[in-house]
Amino acid sequence: MNNPKKIAGEKAASFIKDGMTVGLGTGSTAFFAIHKIGARVKEEGLKLKCIATSIESENLAKELNIPIFGFEEIKEIDITIDGADEVDKNFNLIKGGGGALLREKIIAYITKHYIIIVDETKHVESLGKFHLPVEVVQFGWQRTFDHLQNLGCEIKLREKNKEVFITDNGNYILDCNFKKIENPESLQTTIHNIPGVVECGLFINRTNTLIIGKPSGEIEVLENKG
Numbered sequence: 750m751n752n753p754k755k756i757a758g759e760k761a762a763s764f765i766k767d768g769m770t771v772g773l774g775t776g777s778t779a780f781f782a783i784h785k786i787g788a789r790v791k792e793e794g795l796k797l798k799c800i801a802t803s804i805e806s807e808n809l810a811k812e813l814n815i816p817i818f819g820f821e822e823i824k825e826i827d828i829t830i831d832g833a834d835e836v837d838k839n840f841n842l843i844k845g846g847g848g849a850l851l852r853e854k855i856i857a858y859i860t861k862h863y864i865i866i867v868d869e870t871k872h873v874e875s876l877g878k879f880h881l882p883v884e885v886v887q888f889g890w891q892r893t894f895d896h897l898q899n900l901g902c903e904i905k906l907r908e909k910n911k912e913v914f915i916t917d918n919g920n921y922i923l924d925c926n927f928k929k930i931e932n933p934e935s936l937q938t939t940i941h942n943i944p945g946v947v948e949c950g951l952f953i954n955r956t957n958t959l960i961i962g963k964p965s966g967e968i969e970v971l972e973n974k975g
């Protein structure tokens with residue numbers, strides 16, 4: 750049995766070329782891509798400029814001697830490799846299962862080639878089985894919760910180790926269970942209009958390449974031509 754996350758992550762790392770600016774994703778699938786990038790930096794002497802989507806990924810990259818830069822130096826990114834919680838047939842995503850959605854989205858929006866790596870269980874017909882993470886400011890979060898609930902979802906304030914989960918940006922996450930999201934684009938606009946919302950985990954029209962790892966060892970690479 751192959752590890753689908755590992756083979757997808759390693760395949761994605763093969764898209765990176767010497768001299769590129771690279772966005773490093775967050776999560777258990779991006780972990781394998783970052784490790785492979787670290788190995789390529791070490792073995793092939795690749796010269797890269799990398800930026801991370803979370804403190805966790807930045808720390809991992811530093812351990813692997815991957816050069817990390819800030820936004821003072823990086824205006825545009827050649828390739829970002831990141832995981833996702835769900836990907837629909839139109840390449841739209843739910844992200845933020847690990848709470849990194851805001852930094853991930855900032856990085857996705859300055860990326861020329863956005864590569865998403867998943868195992869096949871995450872490739873779905875339509876989004877919504879996975880709860881949609883919404884990052885909200887702490888002030889008045891209960892009222893932001895009410896506005897979101899009025900959209901027809903069940904919500905949980907995210908916790909970790911029995912404490913309220915705090916993002917890298919000092920905010921809370923409300924996990925919104927919509928069951929099925931009919932129109933991700935209009936839902937994103939609606940959520941963005943709610944006061945207190947910082948960002949939501951819908952990534953619309955961003956993915957260029959989707960890499961799906963399977964336990965058989967097969968890797969499917971789908972290009973978004975839309």
Ligand SMILES: O=C[C@H](O)[C@H](O)[C@H](O)COP(=O)(O)O
Pocket residue numbers: 774775776777778779831832833834844845846847848849850853
């Ligand atoms: O906040 C976390 C990110 O959006 C992750 O990329 C996403 O949750 C997928 O994570 P994993 O690869 O661990 O399933």
